[in-house]
Amino acid sequence: MKCRNNxxxxxxxxxxxxxxxxxxxxxxxxxxxxxxTGVMIFYLLPFLEVVRRSFVKAGNNSFVGLDxxxxxxxxxxxxxxxxxxxxxxxxxxxxxxxxSLVLALLLRRITARRKxxxxxxxxxxVPAAVMVLVLQLLVDKHGLLNGVISELLSRTAGMSAFYGIxxxxxxxxxxxxxxxxxxxxxxxxxxLWLAGLSALPRDVEEAAEVDGANRWQRWxxxxxxxxxxSFFTIGMLSVLHIFKSYREVWMVAxxxxxxxxYFLQHLLQNWYLKLEFDQxxxxxxxxxxxxxxxCLFLQKHLEQGKEA
Amino acid sequence: MIHTMEISEIKQKLNIGKRKKQKSSPLxxxxxxxxxxxxxxxxxxxxxxxxMDDMELHQxxxxxxxxxxxxxxxxxxxxxxxxxxxYRLLIGSPAxxxxxxxxxxxxxxxxxxxxxxxxxxxxxxxxxxxxxxxVLFGLYVVLMLLPFQVMLLPQYLILQKLDLYATPGAVILPxxxxxxxxxxxxxxxxxxxxxxxxxxxxxxxxxxxxFLRIGLPLGQTGIRAAMVLSFLExxxxxxxxxxxxxxxxxxxLSLYLPQLDISQAGFAFAVSVIxxxxxxxxxxxxxxxxxxxxxxxxxxx
Numbered sequence: 001m002k003c004r005n006n007x008x009x010x011x012x013x014x015x016x017x018x019x020x021x022x023x024x025x026x027x028x029x030x031x032x033x034x035x036x037t038g039v040m041i042f043y044l045l046p047f048l049e050v051v052r053r054s055f056v057k058a059g060n061n062s063f064v065g066l067d068x069x070x071x072x073x074x075x076x077x078x079x080x081x082x083x084x085x086x087x088x089x090x091x092x093x094x095x096x097x098x099x100s101l102v103l104a105l106l107l108r109r110i111t112a113r114r115k116x117x118x119x120x121x122x123x124x125x126v127p128a129a130v131m132v133l134v135l136q137l138l139v140d141k142h143g144l145l146n147g148v149i150s151e152l153l154s155r156t157a158g159m160s161a162f163y164g165i166x167x168x169x170x171x172x173x174x175x176x177x178x179x180x181x182x183x184x185x186x187x188x189x190x191x192l193w194l195a196g197l198s199a200l201p202r203d204v205e206e207a208a209e210v211d212g213a214n215r216w217q218r219w220x221x222x223x224x225x226x227x228x229x230s231f232f233t234i235g236m237l238s239v240l241h242i243f244k245s246y247r248e249v250w251m252v253a254x255x256x257x258x259x260x261x262y263f264l265q266h267l268l269q270n271w272y273l274k275l276e277f278d279q280x281x282x283x284x285x286x287x288x289x290x291x292x293x294x295c296l297f298l299q300k301h302l303e304q305g306k307e308a
Numbered sequence: 309m310i311h312t313m314e315i316s317e318i319k320q321k322l323n324i325g326k327r328k329k330q331k332s333s334p335l336x337x338x339x340x341x342x343x344x345x346x347x348x349x350x351x352x353x354x355x356x357x358x359x360m361d362d363m364e365l366h367q368x369x370x371x372x373x374x375x376x377x378x379x380x381x382x383x384x385x386x387x388x389x390x391x392x393x394x395y396r397l398l399i400g401s402p403a404x405x406x407x408x409x410x411x412x413x414x415x416x417x418x419x420x421x422x423x424x425x426x427x428x429x430x431x432x433x434x435x436x437x438x439x440x441x442x443v444l445f446g447l448y449v450v451l452m453l454l455p456f457q458v459m460l461l462p463q464y465l466i467l468q469k470l471d472l473y474a475t476p477g478a479v480i481l482p483x484x485x486x487x488x489x490x491x492x493x494x495x496x497x498x499x500x501x502x503x504x505x506x507x508x509x510x511x512x513x514x515x516x517x518x519f520l521r522i523g524l525p526l527g528q529t530g531i532r533a534a535m536v537l538s539f540l541e542x543x544x545x546x547x548x549x550x551x552x553x554x555x556x557x558x559x560x561l562s563l564y565l566p567q568l569d570i571s572q573a574g575f576a577f578a579v580s581v582i583x584x585x586x587x588x589x590x591x592x593x594x595x596x597x598x599x600x601x602x603x604x605x606x607x608x609x
Contacts, residue, residue, distance in 0.1 A: 035429030038485030046462035106336040119344035125591035127544040129565035130580040142371030147379030192606040243455040
């Protein structure tokens with residue numbers, strides 16, 4: 001990376017000596033300026049304003065220190081949302097990573113995998129609104145999923161008295177959310193695992209196999225160490241995707257869903273509608289703080305990988 | 309490709325008599341097919357539902373519609389296929405047209421803006437070294453990874469201040485300055501060797517010339533990836549228009565569907581088909597670019 005920078009470094013020094021080149025230097029920044037101005041106006045400055053607002057009282061703008069934060073941290077809805085979001089992450093991330101890794105390892109053994117990969121990626125192209133319609137018919141108390149289950153039960157176990165589960169209004173709600181999350185994101189993560197696996201020298205694996213290493217040994221000593229970098233990256237991206245999956249949750253279950261799937265985003269959205277901006281400011285700061293840490297870890301990790 | 313072929317040939321030679329390896333492949337194929345099938349299965353309901361007539365839909369969905377006993381079923385192939393829903397949609401639904409063109413307009417405006425504004429930014433990050441570049445780029449990456457809800461209040465405040473709230477600009481402008489396409493296009497540009505740019509500069513080419521003659525042609529993969537990902541995102545906008553657009557006449561198509569009651573399932577499925585077709589079209593054309601874009605986010609340079 002360092003040596004790549006060098007030619008430019010020389011160039012810049014030269015630019016400082018000659019007036020003509022420093023004009024060129026300024027002209028170069030014109031490429032960035034329009035975009036950067038927009039990012040400042042629509043993202044960074046209003047965000048800083050929200051940070052400021054999280055420390056002041058909404059009506060009269062007086063500084064109240066951490067009072068807003070205390071109010072939010074003691075809010076029952078906030079605690080529920082934190083608990084649910086944490087549970088969603090704890091269940092969703094390993095499931096997504098596991099399933100997509102298995103699929104990626106399997107896909108690697110298939111030479112004609114284009115079509116399969118297309119099928120796995122297809123959900124990325126399906127607008128949420130379209131999927132929600134299907135999902136409603138599937139998971140309704142009298143929906144298709146319960147129909148299939150009751151059919152299977154009566155055929156195999158002879159049970160005829162199966163009462164359909166009302167998934168979205170019971171503890172099953174989280175399962176529905178998890179399934180839709182997995183449905184949407186598995187293909188995405190499979191691509192990332194495959195990218196990680198493609199860096200793996202196949203010959204090493206082949207050699208180990210010829211030398212008599214069994215599948216588990218090959219996994220333990222060759223594949224897994226090689227993938228350790230990908231594990232981290234894909235884990236962090238999975239966390240970020242969990243937060244981005246709110247759209248489907250909201251569309252299928254509304255603003256006040258079953259209490260197990262009431263997430264931090266619901267809270268933000270509902271406070272927004274109620275114009276409770278000081279609480280919202282606090283939650284925005286807290287949430288972005290956590291996500292910032294995730295992002296920084298991710299970035300640092302990718303930077304380190306670059307030098308290796 | 310050649311490399312893997314060679315290896316598989318060698319493998320075949322080495323594995324003569326070893327049945328274990330050859331057996332595992334059909335299993336892998338089977339499992340992957342099953343996963344692909346499970347993922348695509350629910351999507352089959354959309355075209356079939358759109359082609360079923362209301363009688364048939366009401367008959368098979370009665371338990372869901374009325375909450376009566378029993379369970380809904382589905383006919384994998386409609387018994388009495390009809391295009392009546394499409395007819396109604398295309399002839400008798402002015403609201404649909406309005407929202408459809410809103411979606412088209414918004415998507416076009418956002419993509420055009422991202423090209424005009426984001427593309428030069430991406431080039432600046434890739435081709436020039438300037439003070440604060442690393443920090444600034446880090447900021448761009450963080451911004452692209454944050455979910456919309458974090459920016460909900462900040463953007464509301466700025467949109468109010470600029471008098472953009474409840475206008476199409478409230479959705480379009482923040483999206484134009486989204487940092488995600490900048491990142492993707494940047495990664496596409498970094499595939500270009502710095503030496504080429506240096507050589508061009510020494511030969512006296514201006515920065516604009518280098519950008520247009522070298523950057524654009526060689527960075528095409530990244531640009532395509534960014535456009536595919538942006539299109540899928542714009543075509544699927546939900547939270548932004550919901551939060552920042554008040555009147556229904558300004559809404560995009562993605563907000564039209566949730567308003568339809570499940571009792572008009574056939575009609576809703578027909579709308580779904582129309583919503584789905586452009587997205588699938590772009591997906592089919594740009595799958596390579598899409599995969600490229602995904603790996604850009606999750607891998608090192």
